[in-house]
Amino acid sequence: MTAISERVSDPTEQQASKRVSQSVFDGSRLRVVLLVDVYDGAQQxxxxxxxxxxxxxxxxxxxxSDQLCQSIENPSQWLITSEWESAPPFLAWVNSEEHVRMVExxxxxxxxxxxxxxxxxRETGGEEARSASGERRLQSSPRIGDGVIRHALTFTVKPGSExxxxxxxxxxxxxxxxxxxxTRLCRTSLFMHGNRVVRAIEVRGDLLAALRHVARQPEIRAVEEAINPYLEQQRDFHDQESVRVFFTRAALPAVHHVTGGQDIEQAQRHALYYPARTGMGMRLAELLARQDERAADDPRSPVLQSTVYERDDVVVRLIDVRGGLDADPAAALGLPDAAQVAELTTLLDEGAAKKDGNLSRLLTLARMDLITDRRSAPEA
Structure with a gap:
């Protein structure tokens, strides 16, 4: 069995796959940049x-480390930059309840x-920077993307209202x-698993601009108002702080995306839900990402495209497959052999982790119900 703490590969040897457009599991250092516009008079x-x-x-x-910078041209504009050993610890922190309270x-x-x-x-500078580069990991090669940003939102509704x-x-x-x-909306896929809702969106351009655009649309506002009474986490559309906190907690970032480079126009879209044991969400997501990256090099694999989303103990894998899920449960689950099945069950919560290794049962438990899958028409 592969040790779950093992990196995808040593950064000095890793070659970025042209089929992978996004991943947080490179093991390299992360730079976070936060642009902030402060109200006049609120700088202190x-x-x-x-x-x-x-x-x-x-x-x-x-x-x-981190730095706080103020614009020399407009004192209302600030810049916060921080450096992290790698992306997973930053994501674990920024998506935590501790962070929600900290920035309030x-x-x-x-x-x-x-x-x-x-x-x-890459990093340039004096002797000190070069020495630091030798000790701290840099991404060895650039990844090749497809210009699409993938993001998801998830929330739960009151039992009985599904x-x-x-x-x-x-x-x-x-x-x-x-x-x-x-900026353009490309696709929206919405699934449910019990009382959990997952809405995955694909955007070409600026994700934040797209999310704000969607929130302003009357048809979206109407459906959001309609489901409001059924939400387990309450939100008040007349209170901007309530709305902000709701969507902060609902964010489900994409941590890995891979495509096999094959035609996916006729592929079926499915979503699988993997509830993780407490504190094991990122490790579970890394396991799935590792297997999907390997499967992308296999032209026989029915999984043509995969995106793994993770937040806390919620892991969702969105896949485009040829044929149905049941034809090859192992491939559909992202688990090519018994060792990976055993590893997965150590990371799933007790309700989902039965140690019998029955792939069909695991697939039934993970399968999400498709509610709607909409693609925008190509631009003229």
């Missing part, structure tokens, strides 16, 4: 909130923010695909 309040947050962040595992004091003085995350590929929520989410009118001259 923002600085004090940052200093308090900085004391707490310093003890977070994987955190290396900042929100009253911030007009707008934009977060960007980058693996460090059928009504599914009906509401299946019948809304699609929003306008074109956001602006550079």
């Amino acid at each position: 309040q923002f600085l004090e909130a940052y200093e308090e947050m900085g004391k707490q962040v310093a003890s977070v595992p994987g955190h290396v 004091p900042m929100h009253s003085c911030i007009r707008d923010t934009r977060s960007l995350r980058f693996h460090i590929v 059928r009504k929520v599914a009906e509401l989410l299946a019948n809304y009118k699609s929003p306008e695909a074109r956001v602006d001259d550079t």
